[in-house]
Amino acid sequence: MYREYISAFTNFMVMKGFEKSAKQSSSYWKGNKKLLLQLIEEQSETPVHMILQRAFIEPFRNHVQEYSLLLSRLNETLSMDATLTDSITAYGRLQTFISQALDEASQTKTLWSSVSSKLVVALCTPDRRLQEDSKNIPVTVTPGRYDRVLVFNDLLVFLQGNEPHICDLQTVWVDTTVKQKSELNNFVLRIVTPEEELFLSTKEQPHQVLWCWKVNQLIQQRLEGTRDFPLWGKTGESNDPPNSRLSKYTYRNEGRFKNAVYEGDMSWGKPHGKGTLKWPNGRNHVGDFKFGQEDGFGICLIPDSSGDRYDCYKCHWRNGAIHGYGICEYADESVYKGYFKDNMRHGFGILENQTSTTTSWKYTGTWDRDKRTGYGVWESSDNSERYIGMWQENQRHGLGIVLLNTGSCYQGVFNASKLVGSGILITEDNNLYEGEFTEACLLSGKGKLTFANGFTLEGTFNKTAHSGLQTHGVLSTGCSFQDEILKKKFQFGAGSFPVEERWQGIFEQFQKFLESGCKREAEESFLGFHVKSSKKMQKSQEYLYCQRDNEKDLGQTEDIMKELSLELKSLQSYVEKAFNTSHHPLKKVIKLLLVVFQATYSGLGANFHLLSMAQEEIKYYAKKLWEFFRALLALKTEKSSGPLSGENDEDEMSEDLNPYTVILPAMLPRFHPDLFMLYMLYRQQEDALYWQGIVRLGHLTDTKLLEFLDVQKQLWPLKDVKLTPTQALPLTKNPANPNKAQPTPYPRRKRYSIVRHKCFQSATECLQKIISTVDPKEKLEIILKTYQEIEKTVSRVVSKDYKLPMDDLLPLLIYVVSRAGIQHLGAEIHFIQDLMDPSNRGGINDFLLTALESCYEHIQKDEVRLFK
Known part of the structure; x- marks a missing residue:
């Protein structure tokens, strides 16, 4: 309560409230002057305003002094009671506070009486107190345009005549590392503000120390929002303010930030950390700053010419310019998602405008200095066409393909x-x-x-x-x-567009990420979203190794990468997790590749004339992802020890570890719907003929079909078929005894003649599984298993191991294919041939795939399709 009263009293004193009160009620105070003098127990000719001032303060100072003396006497009597000791200390500090507050108020009041009215209007407020004046402890300011320095409890003011340069102490930094003498043999103190850097020099070192100590103490108190109690501690006590602090500042000098208000983290006069910039015209930037410039993730709103709509940039920034991945929603409702460099669209990006169903368009491709340049895909709804090819400065230039609806x-x-x-x-x-x-x-x-x-x-x-x-x-x-x-x-585009040059912008970004050592800053710029600061992630680089299913394991020293070995299943498991982990770099690559693949080959692009382009792109994707994956493995071995550490990991990697076995199984499910559509369109005519044959053969019973295919009868597995009662033929009457039925002649042959889809049923069911997987290797394994099931059935029929020669295998395989009823078998065969592991060529898998293709071609023939 005493502190609040003293603060109110000194505020009134600084603003010359007692002088104004005495002047406005002069007759009243003159008539009661004797009573006022009795109140302060004095007989003098003191001016009325001074008497008023003393009347409002001296009784309270006397009370505090009396209380302090009383407590001291009690303490002597009670022999150092802890409670009394604390009270004595508190009242001692209160006496010091009152003296300091009155001194500051008196000094400040004197200042306002000595300067111009213009300066008073600019600086004078009730709670502002002068703390130091360069007239009392002289300092010289460099640059030399300022002739006086004033330090208040909230401001640092440099005067040039009557013109003040005002710095809020929240945005002032004092460099205490300046220890050396200047050329003029003066002691220098560096003062840093958001837009200016000044040097205070003194001829005596104690003056420099005093200025440094006072300014730092005031800065700290300003940041805390309260004065110390008492106002000043012992000279030399150090309580340096933090270099990084929350501040608010309005820029006035010429530059990008002119008239902008910054609020956020600052360090040494520069925005550094999280902050917000607001301009009078409505522009607004919120995000990360580094050494005074936008750097990191940020969101910027820029008004258009009308001022009613905004361009919204959600991007990564570097050195004050958009750099890296970003999403921009423009005022005209178009949206760009892609990479930037120096505030311009540069590299891979997608620009889309869907303001109207009649004029919507979309460009997916390469940019150079804000212009479409390089390989890209353009699709427009107004003329229903898609252009795939080369661009130069926003125009189609070079080889190109145009697809119409x-x-x-x-x-x-x-x-x-x-x-x-x-x-x-x-x-x-x-x-x-x-x-x-x-x-x-x-x-x-x-x-x-x-x-x-x-x-x-x-x-x-x-x-x-x-x-x-x-x-x-x-x-x-x-x-x-x-x-x-x-x-x-x-086939369009085959050999015309080198596959390694089509989507360089996507792969280049990942390559830069790898070359940076997968640093967090490069990761954010590449991934395209702001990664939250996580000690666990920074410590273990979890994004490289994939999360475990159990979240509590994320903080452990071991991670999934240390459990990884150079085995096929282990690597396949890691890649699958990487493709499904949102913050993994490989997930970003596969996502972008799927976007460009669908932009090129789905919708209007579902044209079988583009099949060669599509399948060579898939192979190239797998090859590049395999290179990136091995680069991640190499990076891991450099950073930690474990099963992957060592100099000969490259040599230890077996031949069955390649893009076809590690990458394709995890990658193909994402691309299969659009890719397989091209294969179906490519084989549409052949598959239609093949299906006609399948329908015809499907009407035949098992025996009829086996006979038609010239399968040797000793290989027919009819004894495996169990007839249900409804399948048995009715019995005929016995002529000798009409009341007794007799079996129909040749019952076995006639019964089996009505059976369909019962022979080689296990092989048929096995082959049907070929449509349940997209991995060419698994499809080949299914074909091999189908062959083994056929051979197993035949061996059981002939009661011995039987190796099928080609003359027996082909008709039996045709039977199984006809019963399996795979609608797009030609597309499946072509898909396997294009994307199978080259190491499988020439072996049993290649042989059986050729046999399956022969069956497919045989079923297309006229004698099958026209057979009744």
Whole structure:
């Protein structure tokens, strides 16, 4: 209560409240002056305002002094009672506080009386107290434009005449490491503020020490929001303020931050840590700062010209510019997700605008200094087309493919978004044109047109939008059926777009991440989200090793990487977990690769003319991910010891560890739906013929089908079939005894003739499992198991081990295939052939895959499809 009263009294005193009160009620105070003098027990000619001032303070000072003396006497009587000792100390500190508060108020009041009214208006407040004046303890300010320094309890003020340069003590740092003398033999103290750095020099070292101590003490008290009690401790006591602190500052100098208000973490005058910048025009940046610049994750709102809508940047920043991964939602409702460099879209990124269903578009590809440059995919809904190919400065430039929603597709060379020279066109009805085009992709000039029936027309073409196609040339009907099929299967982009150059932007980002040693800063920039600070993650680098199922194990020294061995199952398990762990770098790569794959090959891109491009991309993805995975393993061996440590890990890795065995099993399930659609479209005609054969053969009983396939009867497993009562034929009457039935002649043969789908049932069920997996290796294992089931059944029938020769295997395999009823078997076979491990070629798996393909081709033949 005493402290609150003294603070209120000194505030009134500083603002000259007693002088104003005495002046406004002069007649009243003059009439009662004798009573006031009696109150302070004095007889003098003191001015009225001084009498008033003393009347409001001296009784209380006297009370405190009397209490202190009384407590001291009691303490002498009670022999150092602990409670009395504490009370004596408290009242002693209160006496010191009153003296200091009155001295500060008197000194501050004197200051306001000695400076200009302009300065008083700018600085004077009731609770502001002068703490030091360079007129009392002289210092020189460098640069020399300031001639006086004032230190208040909340401000550091540099005066240039009557013009003050005001610094809030919350944003002032004192460099105590400046120990050396300057060239002028002065002692220097460095003062750091957000926009300026000043040096205070004194000729005497004690003056420097005193200034340093006072300013630091005041800064600390300002940060804590309260003055010490008493106001000053012993000279020399150190309580240096923290270098990193929460501060608020408004920038005034020219620069990017002019007129912006920063609020957040600061260190040595610079935003450093978490903070917010707000500009008067509505711009707002919230995020991480480092040494005065935006650095790390941040969200920035920038108003457009109207001021009603904003561009929203949720990005990573470096040295004050957007750098790394970011998501930008622009005022026109377009959205960019990708990488930046120096505030410009650079590297891989996706720009999409879906403001209207009639004008929506999307670009997925490479950027260079804010422009579409390099390989990319553009899809537009207004003209329902997709462009796959090269770009330069936002225009189609170089080799490109155009897919239309009608089913037609082009391949040609573009210059400034216009088709030039010759190209290839495949129409929706599978007519193929090779020749020259107009800029609008219309036939014009020399070319060759191959019709779906195999006829060719070679000559000069001219097609307009209104008059149709006009031609002058030679029509040939001599093309073979094989030539026709070859033309229909023409593959765009094969060899035209080097697969290693298509999505460099994705792989380059991961490569930089690896080269950085997988540091956390590089991780955030690469992954594209702000990783929370986690001691566990920083300590164990858990993101590299994948989380365990049991969260409590995350803090243990051991992690899943130490349990990892150079065995196939162990590596497959790790990769699978990596692809499913949101904060794992490999998850980021596989996610982006799936995005670009679907942008290219799904929807309009589901065109079998792009199959070769798609399957070589999948192989390249697996190869690059395998390289990255091995790089992570190498990084792990450098950082810790364990089963993977050692110099010869590369040599110890077995041959069965490769992209096809480690990466593809975990990767393919994500890409399979879109990739397999291309295979189904590619084999659509053959699969249709094959299915007609399957339907025909499905109507046959087992014996009929086995006979049709010329399977040796000793290999028929009919004795394994158990008939149900409903399957038995009715008994005939016995002529000798009408009341007694007799078996029908040849009952066994007739009974088995009505059986369907009972023979080789285990092999049939095994082969049907081929559609339940996407891994080519597992599909090959299923085919091998099917063969083994056929051989096992035959061995049981002939009651001995029987190795099937090709003449017996092929018809039995055709039987199993026909009963299995796999609808897209041709697509499955082609899928396995393209993506199987090259090491499996030439062995039993390759042999059986060839046999299966022969069965597939046999079922397509006319004698099967037309058989009744």
